[in-house]
Amino acid sequence: MLQITGLSHSYGDGHRAIDGLDLTVPDGQLLSIVGPSGCGKSTLLRCIGGLIRPTAGTLTLDGRPIDGVPDDLAVVFQDYSRSLFPWLTVRDNVALPLRRRGKGRSERRAAAQESLESVGLADAGRKYPWQLSGGMQQRVSIARALAYRPSLLLMDEPFGSVDAQTREDLEDLVLQMHRTRKMTILLVTHDIDESVYVGDRVVVLNRSPARVHADLPVDLPSARDQIETRGTPEFVRLRAEVGRLVRGGAKVPGAAPAGTG
Numbered sequence: 151m152l153q154i155t156g157l158s159h160s161y162g163d164g165h166r167a168i169d170g171l172d173l174t175v176p177d178g179q180l181l182s183i184v185g186p187s188g189c190g191k192s193t194l195l196r197c198i199g200g201l202i203r204p205t206a207g208t209l210t211l212d213g214r215p216i217d218g219v220p221d222d223l224a225v226v227f228q229d230y231s232r233s234l235f236p237w238l239t240v241r242d243n244v245a246l247p248l249r250r251r252g253k254g255r256s257e258r259r260a261a262a263q264e265s266l267e268s269v270g271l272a273d274a275g276r277k278y279p280w281q282l283s284g285g286m287q288q289r290v291s292i293a294r295a296l297a298y299r300p301s302l303l304l305m306d307e308p309f310g311s312v313d314a315q316t317r318e319d320l321e322d323l324v325l326q327m328h329r330t331r332k333m334t335i336l337l338v339t340h341d342i343d344e345s346v347y348v349g350d351r352v353v354v355l356n357r358s359p360a361r362v363h364a365d366l367p368v369d370l371p372s373a374r375d376q377i378e379t380r381g382t383p384e385f386v387r388l389r390a391e392v393g394r395l396v397r398g399g400a401k402v403p404g405a406a407p408a409g410t411g
């Protein structure tokens with residue numbers, strides 16, 4: 151379980167990005183995080199990922215304080231072109247972090263190949279990232295994260311740089327991975343429809359400095375379909391509610407109060 155209590159972070163220039171944020175994420179949940187632009191979503195992920203040390207508050211993962219990059223963590227960023235090494239083959243990119251796991255060369259290669267197969271890139275291992283489309287490169291980033299077998303996966307606007315069709319394919323890939331691997335996923339997105347479509351739960355942050363403004367369970371069946379799910383009354387209701395909340399509008403009756411769940 152990820153537990154965040156009283157989290158605050160101010161940058162060196164004095165800018166307060168997060169102020170007293172509380173959030174608990176049970177194991178295996180796929181949590182979507184949305185909020186107005188610049189409200190502090192990435193800062194929150196950086197604190198959870200141990201990449202920056204918060205100014206105040208506590209973060210624990212399975213009861214252990216986060217005071218560096220947790221062992222079982224993987225991160226997928228929006229900018230795949232900067233997160234993949236162009237001089238390494240796709241397979242070597244995926245295999246690289248497994249060194250940290252202390253695996254031998256052949257074991258790393260086998261795990262990388264298996265992970266590439268699971269994202270539909272079985273034949274791309276010998277290519278270089280720049281020989282692939284943007285969507286395929288982001289699949290490589292996801293394969294790299296999955297090969298590491300994280301218990302916690304942080305995704306920061308992971309589909310923001312691909313076309314709409316590819317975005318839907320990648321959303322479904324993440325849903326499928328989440329179902330089969332049962333890891334906890336925190337997904338930051340600007341896309342309100344996406345937050346509802348992929349999430350078990352949507353947390354809306356308020357304007358900077360960030361705090362939890364609303365916390366909404368997504369009461370949709372776990373098997374989702376891009377056409378059917380998006381046409382259900384529950385999806386339409388939630389999308390409208392999250393949209394209102396992100397724009398700073400009033401909360402509709404029946405929504406869970408902020409900080410629950």
Ligand SMILES: Nc1ncnc2c1ncn2[C@@H]1O[C@H](COP(=O)(O)OP(=O)(O)OP(=O)(O)O)[C@@H](O)[C@H]1O
Nearest residue numbers: 161163165167186187188189190191192193194358
């Ligand atoms: N390294 C930094 N130094 C100073 N201020 C920063 C730094 N990084 C972010 N900020 C500021 O902190 C606030 C929160 O930034 P952050 O990137 O966390 O927001 P965000 O919600 O992820 O933004 P976006 O929606 O645009 O992706 C912003 O006002 C931003 O300008």
